[in-house]
Amino acid sequence: MLLSVSTLLFVFLSLFLINATLAQRQSIPARVLIYSATARFRHDSIPTAIAALKAKGAAINVEFDATEDRAQFTDTVLAGYDAVLFLSTTGEVLDDAGKAAFQKYLNLGGNFIGIHSCSDSLVNTTFYGREVGAYFDYHPALRDAIVDVVDSSHPSTRMLPAEWHIRDEMYNFKSDPRSVGATVVLAANESSYVDDGTRKFDQGSPHPLAWYQSHGSGVDDEHKSSAGRSFYTSLGHSNETWQDNLFLAHVLGGVSWTLQSNTTRAMNSSALVGNPQGQSSGADASGSPTNSGTAPANTTQSSGRALPTMTSTAITIIAVVVGYVQFFLTT
Structure with missing residues (x-):
């Protein structure tokens, strides 16, 4: 997709503003584990996606590992x-032990981000389906x-035009993500393309494509009040x-919003999960001593680093510039 110079400037400034907002609250980089295992269809875009996320990680104060x-x-x-x-x-893509560990992680305040066909994974695992929001x-x-764009106020959509022209797959889902408390931010304009398939399920209206949960619904009942965030596109x-x-x-933008849950150590030093550099005690969530926070075995680690905190004046200036760019994009 070819973008005008003004649009590219707007995207850059939006990312800069996202980082500034995150950095004001976050003194250490957040750590995010990318999991891209496949047991069925495999997208050849996975390596490109991992490289793109790692290349942009420092811009939002995030260290990405991949496994x-x-x-x-x-x-x-x-x-x-x-x-x-x-x-x-x-x-x-997970065995029973892995599923149990993942649900425990969510119960302890861990955050979840899902992209593309992850909604076609673990289809018989109830907590996972609720955490994603809906199955493909x-x-x-x-x-x-x-x-x-259904909600232009969310950090994942602020930079997007009201009608976003894109070449991609328009997913249909087996349920409405709003039924588990998700808020839809992007919807398919069904008049803009031909869908020759047969829909057997009610996915709600408008046709959901991306959404968030302020409290991920994959946690068990006992931990609902301490749940982290969930974002899916x-x-x-x-x-x-x-x-x-x-x-x-x-x-x-979705990643940055998710990490501001205040339920992990990047934002809350007393949290039970997250970057070990941010914890206030010497034990992790399992009660074991923590080490330096290096990547686990069989992962690749990014070179993300903590960025300096932006001043409120700088943020205000950036916001004004973004406002002018928005004005010129719409005139």
């Missing part, structure tokens, strides 16, 4: 992360379509999409 090893889903390993990001996973049903062929099928700066801004 496809289900053995990393243990209490100890997950406790070192502020969020777990399922990237285009498919099928049964089917999609028409890859095609050009219009995505409507169904977009992200192709390499071209992951090379689109506007799409990346959408994803990074």
